[in-house]
Structures are given as structure tokens and as C-alpha cells.
Amino acid sequence: MKTGLMCGVAFFLGAAPLFAQAAPSHFDAARIAGHIETLSSDAFEGRGPATPGEDKTIAYLSQKMGEAGLVPAGDPKADGTRAWTQDVPLLRSENVGTPAITLTEGGSTKALTQGEEIAVRAPLDGTNAIDIRNVPLVFVGYGVTAPEKKWDDFKGVDVRGKLIVVLVNDPDFETGQGDFGGKAMTYYGRWTYKYEEAARRGAVGTLIVHESKPASYEWATVKNSNTNAMFDIVRENPKASHAPVEAWIQRDLAVQLFRASGLDFDGAKKAAQSRSFRPMPLNATLSIDLKATSGTIVSHNVVGRVIGSTKPDETLIYSAHWDHLGVGAPDAKGDKIYNGALDNASGTAALIEMGRAFATGPRPQRSVVFLAVTAEEKGLLGSEYYATHPLYPLATTVGAINMDGIQMLGVARNFSILGSAKLGLLDDLIAEGAKVGRTFTPEAHPENGGFFRSDHFTMAKQGVPAISFEAGNDLVDGGTARGEALVAEYTKNRYHQPADEWDPKTDLSGAVQDLDLLYTLGERLANSREWPQWSADSEFRAARDQTASARK
Structure with missing residues (x-):
């Protein structure tokens, strides 16, 4: 995860409601919290790749994706079925x-x-x-x-x-x-x-x-x-x-x-x-x-799928990295486990629940893949491996929506993405947000280079329209002053430190709002003939154009 506050919903001044909710939420905050608490517990040992913590994480994700209604979508097996995982040699x-x-x-x-x-x-x-x-x-x-x-x-x-x-x-x-x-x-x-x-x-x-x-x-x-x-x-x-x-x-x-x-x-x-x-x-x-x-080890991406009803060979991807730093040097309190609650047990929890929303809702026309990648903290390696060894063709991948941390501070007035790239996928996100009274704000700190530090970047390099959703910093409770202060506090005291632990008092109401927005974005793309594109001056446009003939 690349530090920045996770975002929530916008509100209107005057007599208007805080937000316009078009329908009941697809997401349960308690269920999300349960996943975060489990994945960031000491039992998972900081979820380091090629450690016992990875084994526990892979088992948990495979089980929970199956319980959510997804089908295994990883490496093909000899019997014609697929595993839950994609091997990633490192x-x-x-x-x-x-x-x-x-x-x-x-x-x-x-x-x-x-x-x-x-x-x-x-x-x-x-x-x-x-x-x-x-x-x-x-x-x-x-x-x-x-x-x-x-x-x-x-x-x-x-x-x-x-x-x-x-x-x-x-x-x-x-x-x-x-x-x-x-x-x-x-x-x-x-x-x-x-x-x-x-x-x-x-x-x-x-x-x-x-x-x-x-x-x-x-x-x-x-x-x-x-x-x-x-x-x-x-x-x-x-x-x-x-x-x-x-x-x-x-x-x-x-x-x-x-x-x-x-x-x-x-x-x-x-x-x-x-x-x-x-x-x-x-x-x-x-x-x-x-x-x-x-030496060479084998880590794993975990992959679940909802198979499309009429265009199963066209794919929308949601992604999040499951790994963190594992067990390392002790902090001042002697704690050696880098639990990674926000970074990125939270995004992984969101991925499972996004899969549940699609698996239990109306079947989409296009397939939707839920990709939990390894070794993000080691240089976006799991997503790079998928991007260069895709399980489903990138030419017919509609787009990729990455979740590197979710809103854990309550409702915000704005939302954003990492970086300042211009692409149709962002236009769609902004349009869906507007329908429920949500506003987009450009990334507050583009100088941090977040666009290059999250897993959507490896997909973008291959031409796939890709964004990493970032929650906003203009909190309903305290505005941008409080939002920026909390960003600074997290970065200084908890980011990539043992102190990034789950707090049961965490307010996930903003996360629920964000996930509803990302669900409606995915539902829009999965049930249309739209192929989002990069802007004409984007450095990723040429790679996408090379595969244009595969998209009809």
C-alpha cells in the first residue's frame, strides 16, 4: 500500500443528504472487519511470501473465495479444472x-x-x-x-x-x-x-x-x-x-x-x-x-472468478495484494510481526467481499476475475508476473481496478485514484460517483509517486486500462485538516511498521460506500460493450492499440 487516506462519500450542503444511496449496500462492514482482523492477526505472521504466513493466507483466501461463490481461476490442472492459485516463481x-x-x-x-x-x-x-x-x-x-x-x-x-x-x-x-x-x-x-x-x-x-x-x-x-x-x-x-x-x-x-x-x-x-x-x-x-x-522459491497469486453469461472470454479484473513484510526487526516495544492491517489486509478483505457481491448478484455478461497478488511489497512482483503471464488474455481484459488499502476512517467527501493518468476507466468512475452524489479529487500528493507503487501499474505497462482507487482525505468528521493529519500520523508511526494492526474500533462506513461505488463501476463495465481506453497522449496508449483487433 502507498500511504494516502482511504476515502468515502461526498455530501451536499444545505438540506441535501450526506450522500445519495441508489440502493441498499452490497457490503457488510462486519464481514469486512472479520477478514481484516483474521488476516492481520499474529497467527498469519505478517503474511510474508514463502513463509508459513503465506501458506495460511493462501488457504484462507481460497476457502473464503469459495464460500463467497467464486470458482477457482488459477493455473489449469491436468483434469481440465483450475487451481485457486497461480504459481509465481521468484x-x-x-x-x-x-x-x-x-x-x-x-x-x-x-x-x-x-x-x-x-x-x-x-x-x-x-x-x-x-x-x-x-x-x-x-x-x-x-x-x-x-x-x-x-x-x-x-x-x-x-x-x-x-x-x-x-x-x-x-x-x-x-x-x-x-x-x-x-x-x-x-x-x-x-x-x-x-x-x-x-x-x-x-x-x-x-x-x-x-x-x-x-x-x-x-x-x-x-x-x-x-x-x-x-x-x-x-x-x-x-x-x-x-x-x-x-x-x-x-x-x-x-x-x-x-x-x-x-x-x-x-x-x-x-x-x-x-x-x-x-x-x-x-x-x-x-x-x-x-x-x-x-534461491528460487514459488509464491502464489490467488484467483477467483465469476464466469460471464454471454461474453465469458472478456474479463474485468479486481485486484489487491495479500502480502506484507512478515516477521522482521523488532520495534521499540519488541513487536516483530508486521501485521499489515491497512496495508493490505483491508484491500484483500474488500476483494473477497467484492467477489461475493458479484457471485450472489445478477450474473454479469462478461467474466469478472478477483486477483489477490503476492510480493507487492517486494516490487509489484505478483502482479508483474500475472501481467506478463496472464491467465486470461490481456487484449480482451476490459480493465483492472486495484484496491491497495480501503477507507478505515469513516465517511469522506471525496475519492481519488493514484496518479494523474487520463483514461476512460476514470471517466466511468467519476460518472458512477456523480450518480450518488460523490465527487472526485485529483490525488492529494502526486509527488509520492503512488501511480508507480501499486499493482495496477504492471497492468498499465501492458496497455490494460488500470486504476488504483484511493479514498479521499476530506473527512466528514474534521475535513482535510484532520484527514491530512491522520495520513501523516499513519505514515510516520505505522506504515510498514509492526504498529499497523487491527483496531476493533475502526469505522468502516466509508469503506462500504467506496466498495458500493467500485461495484457499480464494475457492473457497468461487465454488462456493456464498452472498452475503456487511455488518453491519446498516454504512454500506455500504444501498447493497448496493438491489440485493438482482438476487441469487437
């Missing part, structure tokens, strides 16, 4: 023991503590160790190569044999103006891009400087997400996608590094926001001795 790598990390700057050497000044990920380049000695560091700004924007942070500098130090987010983040969409993050701002660019250039690796605002989360999130087991899809040549070292460093350490090189960190960051920026060698080297275990 590379798993985990650090063994405590890595030895030393930094030499200005002639002095100091040890760095894993998880404190630095967070070094277990290697995903196909090796079982990181063994580097006195590798030089070079600051390359935001680490962006964007020919279409006439932007190159490397300026021909050969970074082979070096560690690159980069800033998180885009060059526009600080000013809100420029070639990269202003405050709205582009893919160039994502840490995944920065690691990929280092691998493309043959660098030893990347050190991303963490700052809370441009990253949109605190250091605790970085530590908890990058010092446990790492996963990737199984690649023929992993070194082409991953350099040996993929790490984050604290801002204070970066300031120290720059000072030892006679540089001012803030001044260097300002320079990096210009097209004329040139790489800056740092008077520092880094050594890392890290051991890891790695």
Missing part, C-alpha cells in the same frame, strides 16, 4: 548475519551500522555475497537519463567500478516546476528506476539519499523494507537489472560525505535540479562484506 535473497560496512572519507575510516546510517539490500544480481573494497563514490544528482527531456545527469562520466550517490524523487520536486511534471513524480523519480539505471551503466551500485518529504515516508520504512528478505522475478540475466549494491543512506550521512569532499549537500542538491548539472566525485570510498542465501 528469486529470494536474504542477508546472513550482520554485514560489515566501512566508510572512508578524508583519510578516516568509520563503521556504518546496517539499518541505522545505511540499509543495504540482499543482492538480487544472482550472487550470494557483496564483497567490495574501497569503491569510490560519485554524486550523480537524481541519476536520470531522459533523452526526450534533453536531460542527462551522467554527462558521459563512466561509473563502472563506482558507487553512484543519487537523490530520491525528480529534479522538479523541490521547486514544483520543470521538465518532470512539477510536483507529480515521474518514473524517473522512483528508486526502482535509479537502481535499474545503475545496472544499465555497469556501476557497482547505488546509494539513494533518504529524505522523508521527497521519499514520502520515514527512515523506519526504508529500514524495514530493505533489510529483510528481497525478492525479484526470475530473470535470465539478473545482472542486467541489478547492480551488486542497492542501498539507501540517511541524509545526515550524506551531509557528512559531502562536507568531507569540500561540498555543501544543499548546494549540490540545488545544482542537481538544473539540466547543466555535472557529476561530482566524492572524497570517499565504501567497503561492504555481506553474505546472503538465495
Whole structure:
């Protein structure tokens, strides 16, 4: 889940009701709460992929999807039926023991503590160790190569044999103006891009400087997400996608590094926001001795389906990720289980109940698939596997509606989606909302890059019209001031931390309203001949157009 408040319904001023409900709800808050409470309980051990927690989660989802009336829709079996699951082979790598990390700057050497000044990920380049000695560091700004924007942070500098130090987010983040969409993050701002660019250039690796605002989360999130087991899809040549070292460093350490090189960190960051920026060698080297275990494991997507009455080969997808961070480093209270109640037991609960609504309601003309994906927290891997190994053809997939967290704060006046993409699927969502007096608000924090951080993105890359629903921040009880304050509190104190636990006092009334809206959107699409499309200037339009002949 990518932090942002889950949303509810709009209301009208004056004598009008808080919202216009066209029909009784299809959803039961108590049933949703029961799923969240179970999936986020300590018994499920944080739902880490390839752990006993996964086994319990897969069993629970398969059982509850069946009880809801769905049919198994995963991998085909020898007898012609389908399993509840889709096998997802993944590379798993985990650090063994405590890595030895030393930094030499200005002639002095100091040890760095894993998880404190630095967070070094277990290697995903196909090796079982990181063994580097006195590798030089070079600051390359935001680490962006964007020919279409006439932007190159490397300026021909050969970074082979070096560690690159980069800033998180885009060059526009600080000013809100420029070639990269202003405050709205582009893919160039994502840490995944920065690691990929280092691998493309043959660098030893990347050190991303963490700052809370441009990253949109605190250091605790970085530590908890990058010092446990790492996963990737199984690649023929992993070194082409991953350099040996993929790490984050604290801002204070970066300031120290720059000072030892006679540089001012803030001044260097300002320079990096210009097209004329040139790489800056740092008077520092880094050594890392890290051991890891790695191997291929098989995780699972869970897939249920309602088969369409007249167009069964045309598919609408609802998705949510079932995984979280599992068992990890203890917090200040000694709690080691990362329960992930909001992120994303809540979206998984919504997926089960959305399946129930379609299975017990009028049979749709098109098929509807309910896809619970694995390893979202490891880089959208389960959804990427489905998007590149679809069980049902993407050419005739109407669209994908993703639920990464649901409203757990009561009713709100607005709703949104992650990112600012323009597509017919969003137009349909806005139209359905208007019918019941609900209003759409563009994403409150596009600078967080949420569009690239949730499972709909992997579908979009294949051309499928896809959105990740985001609830609103303008709460009926307290407005945007309270909404924004609660976002900040969750991000700081609970996001990717053991404290993301179920609270029985949680108000799910807004979640029920949201799910009714998403149900009516799906019902509209599943009972029509509509094929939503990306806007003409969308980067995903070309991929969709390539399969146009399959849609009639």
C-alpha cells in the first residue's frame, strides 16, 4: 500500500443528504472487519511470501473465495479444472548475519551500522555475497537519463567500478516546476528506476539519499523494507537489472560525505535540479562484506472468478495484494510481526467481499476475475508476473481496478485514484460517483509517486486500462485538516511498521460506500460493450492499440 487516506462519500450542503444511496449496500462492514482482523492477526505472521504466513493466507483466501461463490481461476490442472492459485516463481535473497560496512572519507575510516546510517539490500544480481573494497563514490544528482527531456545527469562520466550517490524523487520536486511534471513524480523519480539505471551503466551500485518529504515516508520504512528478505522475478540475466549494491543512506550521512569532499549537500542538491548539472566525485570510498542465501522459491497469486453469461472470454479484473513484510526487526516495544492491517489486509478483505457481491448478484455478461497478488511489497512482483503471464488474455481484459488499502476512517467527501493518468476507466468512475452524489479529487500528493507503487501499474505497462482507487482525505468528521493529519500520523508511526494492526474500533462506513461505488463501476463495465481506453497522449496508449483487433 502507498500511504494516502482511504476515502468515502461526498455530501451536499444545505438540506441535501450526506450522500445519495441508489440502493441498499452490497457490503457488510462486519464481514469486512472479520477478514481484516483474521488476516492481520499474529497467527498469519505478517503474511510474508514463502513463509508459513503465506501458506495460511493462501488457504484462507481460497476457502473464503469459495464460500463467497467464486470458482477457482488459477493455473489449469491436468483434469481440465483450475487451481485457486497461480504459481509465481521468484528469486529470494536474504542477508546472513550482520554485514560489515566501512566508510572512508578524508583519510578516516568509520563503521556504518546496517539499518541505522545505511540499509543495504540482499543482492538480487544472482550472487550470494557483496564483497567490495574501497569503491569510490560519485554524486550523480537524481541519476536520470531522459533523452526526450534533453536531460542527462551522467554527462558521459563512466561509473563502472563506482558507487553512484543519487537523490530520491525528480529534479522538479523541490521547486514544483520543470521538465518532470512539477510536483507529480515521474518514473524517473522512483528508486526502482535509479537502481535499474545503475545496472544499465555497469556501476557497482547505488546509494539513494533518504529524505522523508521527497521519499514520502520515514527512515523506519526504508529500514524495514530493505533489510529483510528481497525478492525479484526470475530473470535470465539478473545482472542486467541489478547492480551488486542497492542501498539507501540517511541524509545526515550524506551531509557528512559531502562536507568531507569540500561540498555543501544543499548546494549540490540545488545544482542537481538544473539540466547543466555535472557529476561530482566524492572524497570517499565504501567497503561492504555481506553474505546472503538465495534461491528460487514459488509464491502464489490467488484467483477467483465469476464466469460471464454471454461474453465469458472478456474479463474485468479486481485486484489487491495479500502480502506484507512478515516477521522482521523488532520495534521499540519488541513487536516483530508486521501485521499489515491497512496495508493490505483491508484491500484483500474488500476483494473477497467484492467477489461475493458479484457471485450472489445478477450474473454479469462478461467474466469478472478477483486477483489477490503476492510480493507487492517486494516490487509489484505478483502482479508483474500475472501481467506478463496472464491467465486470461490481456487484449480482451476490459480493465483492472486495484484496491491497495480501503477507507478505515469513516465517511469522506471525496475519492481519488493514484496518479494523474487520463483514461476512460476514470471517466466511468467519476460518472458512477456523480450518480450518488460523490465527487472526485485529483490525488492529494502526486509527488509520492503512488501511480508507480501499486499493482495496477504492471497492468498499465501492458496497455490494460488500470486504476488504483484511493479514498479521499476530506473527512466528514474534521475535513482535510484532520484527514491530512491522520495520513501523516499513519505514515510516520505505522506504515510498514509492526504498529499497523487491527483496531476493533475502526469505522468502516466509508469503506462500504467506496466498495458500493467500485461495484457499480464494475457492473457497468461487465454488462456493456464498452472498452475503456487511455488518453491519446498516454504512454500506455500504444501498447493497448496493438491489440485493438482482438476487441469487437
